[in-house]
Amino acid sequence: MSTVATPAAPPRRRRRGSKLQRRQTRIGWVLLIPALAVVALVAIYPLGKTIYYSFTNQEFLQGIEPTKWVGLENYRTLWHDTIFRTAVWETVKFTLITVSFEFVLGMIIALVVNSSFKGRGAMRAVMLVPWAIPTVVAAQMWKWMYDDVYGVINDAGVRLHIFSHSHAWISEPSTALGSVCAVDIWKTTPFVALLLLAGLQVIPQDLYEAANVDGASKIQQFWRITLPLLRPAILVALIFRTLDALRVFDVFYVFFGNRPDTQTMAIYAQSTIVGDGHVGYGSAVSVAIFLIIGLFVAIYVTVMRVSGGDD
Amino acid sequence: MSAVAEAAKTARRPISRSRVLRRSPVGRFLIKLPFWLLIAAIFVYALFPFYWAIRSAFTPDSEQFSTPIKYWPAHPTWANFREVLSTSTFQHALINSTIVAGSVTLFSLLIGSLAAYALGRFRFHGRSAVLYLMLSMTIFPQIAILGALYTMINNFHLYDKLGALIFSYLIFTLPFTVWVLTSFMRGLPGDLEEAAYVDGATPLQVFYKVLLPLIAPGLVTTGLLAFIAAWNEYLYALSFIQSPDKYTVPLAITTFVGKSGSTFQVPWGQIMAATVIVTLPLIAAVLVLQRRILAGLTAGAVKG
């Protein structure tokens, strides 16, 4: 039984000349054909079109103004767009808060479900419930739970003496972001928890047994065995959660509509494309969002790589 | 210092008082108390809104938003459930959503695991590029590619057909399926296939006989996440489906109309009843199946 404590590198074939390597390459690409076909159809064309639109002044209601190429004009306007800048900052704040909470909570839940802890069956159900409720419904439900007149959160909080009085969580600028973060954390922690759980389930038990024999404490086992082996799962969970958080739309829209101080990047893109009808400018906004998110992904990958990971 | 002297030194160290306390029954309980409180808090946070949905589903219109708040309605009623289940739109929607989500999940797992096999077990140039290409699919805001997608779907004559949704949902299920399964594939020991190849197996046989069972947790997890994500998607369904008999569940839920007939009114009781109807079986099914699926898949690995 292999006792490596780090994920193994992909299998190394004995280099019997380049024939085997070519065969590997061929098989690899053939296996990828279905996935690449989907990507080309479903993503490349729409992405390409969006990038194309960003260089034009396309409007939603065609025929009003003739569509013409405007080069970098949309991007120049975007650079000076303070509303977009506010939206970016708002989204980044939201992302940092929610992803960190989701990661910690997700980790706790995954560890509990994976252990021999007595409540783990119930925890497994708990893990799924928020994820299973449609987002549009969940957002509306939370909005009415937060209400300052008939909302249950204020009611229970006041009765249990957690708050001194009802708060207008959504209307007050100071609590607005926090209130929406709580909803997103509730909704998407299951996603993180499930991914981490899957990663935990493939860690061989004998590693822990050996560590027990060596006298390592549970905490040491966590830091030295669990975390490193979980790194791929953590990376995937963090990347996808960050991606989704940076594109957040539904909850903010239900809670705030188009309130100027709580717009996210996606809400701004939506209101520009559909509301104002500026498909060209909105596409430039979308491309900017794409680049910003890409930046985050690059940061993750670099950090993970630098801190001792393999390819 | 000699090893013997070191060992003797260790043996003679007195046990600290804090260690005694930690090991006693009271001490163990006290240490676990914050932990239990945390678990309890997580339970409340996760489940309370769902409890609230159930409570609202059984609440008649007259008590829905009344204050002081009733944590359980004074006159619980089945009326909301009855109304939801009797609309044919909702009945069709359940079937439509099952078809769409099921197909999307199957396609994602199939295509995704093949791709993960290539990206995780073979070496060739361009692997990372493909992974990041997959990722880039999900980076655009949904609204941005909506217009172009709409044009494409029209050209394929898929407008107002479930196929449009199956097609477009792959945009967000395929990337994380590929990523997760790839990392699982890479986590398997390097020389796993050697024995099989020696026995004369083809790469595909290696794939489904040796590797798939071993990444079972990954398959179950991504399948589940993909299913639920496809089930709950709203924007593309709203944009590509027109006929009420093809509505998916989220669409059907948002078309419930209250007694006034106006589109302003939000029939909250019915919406909550529909949510409960849709969520409970999903969770129950998953709980039952998760263990079974995992056991079934990994059993194959042990024997094989």
Add this chain to the structure above:
Amino acid sequence: MKHRALLIVAGLIGAVTLVASLSVAAAGTTRPEAHAAPVKSAAIAPPAVPNAAALKAKYKGQSIQFIGDAAVGSSHKRDLKLVAKFQHDTGIKVNLLPHPSGSDAAYAQLARAFGSKSSKPDVMMLDVVWPGAFAPYLLNLKPKLGKVSKQFAQGIVQNDTVGGKLVAMPWFGDFGILYYRKDLLKKYGISAPPKTWNDLFTQAKKIQDGEQKTNKNFYGFVFQGNSYEGLTCDALEWVASAGGGNFIDNGKVTINNSKAKTILDAMRNQIGKITPRGVTSYDEEGARNVFAAGNAAFMRNWPYAYAANLTTPVKGKYGVTVLPHGAAGHSVGTVGGWQLGVSKYSKHKDAAIEFVRYMTSPKVQRFNAIFNSNVPTIPSVAKDKQVVKTNPYLTPAIANVARVTRPAKYLKTHYNEGSKDIYQGISQILNGTPAGSVLPGVASKLNALVK
């Protein structure tokens, strides 16, 4: 293993205890239960098509597509009945498609159809703020329906007339009204609902102070304060009723004036005082939830709330009247509702026009009003006894209130953007910024769009 059962039992007991104690604490005075039976659609048949024989001779066999009301509920049933009757009488086949439930999606659907010059749909439902945007794609109905249109509420007809062309026929109307608690006005010795905004503030404060002694969830006034299209409607009522104009008048941006400033600042000062602090995130249902549970003295909302509140604890306790006005103005109501238009690209224009003629005719509007509580757009229909019985807010005093329309005509395809500039500005004001520092910015944005 043996601890597990104990844990589960303990957990369940704990949960039940928590719920029970919260419920006991929450059980205040027993509330009189309102077990109203749901409002039954009156047994009424769709009217016959006038001139059916002639229409049959001319257009029989032609087929048109009609994008109608939402997919389920009584609105859909209404559409189905009318379409069936029309088909039966004239032989013109009508394919009914419900529009998507979101306003954005419905707009996008039409925009795409027009943009691709599609011959379908032939007839479509248009929100009252869309004729300006879609005018280039709509058929001019004046030649065939101009004469008939004189029976309709002229304010709406003008809204539907863009560049001299009548591009849509008003189908059903909606307008803002004031809901008030008859019983509370009586209890506090107030003889009549408020005529001016200051009256409203005073009355609301009086009732709120009294009621909050026993019900700390009670507030004086609720309305649509979220940062969305509904706020444009509410704010238009405040400003127009105070003599501050209609945001854009005769093509000129007039929103930045002292009367508008005064009334908006007055509203701003009431947030959190006679209104809940959370009113700035309320939409139609958010406000209605408060009023319907008995926690508000006054509410601004659309007529739909009348029927919707019949199954709530305030049944029988509320009345409706026109909204208050400012010192220098008169009462108004913002126009909502839907119109019917015909696509310029339709292949069966005449058949489509006849369908529109039928659907907007007085008899059908009467049917709509009784069957589905839709507000008629023909003033004479609003006088019908049966109609008023089903829709008590159609008493002449209320039905004849001056209608104000949002500036869609002047903003045309930029209406959404312009409205957003307006409601975002108003939202800022309501959340604490003085109107004087917000209105100039809104005005300059609107000016850029009106050009």
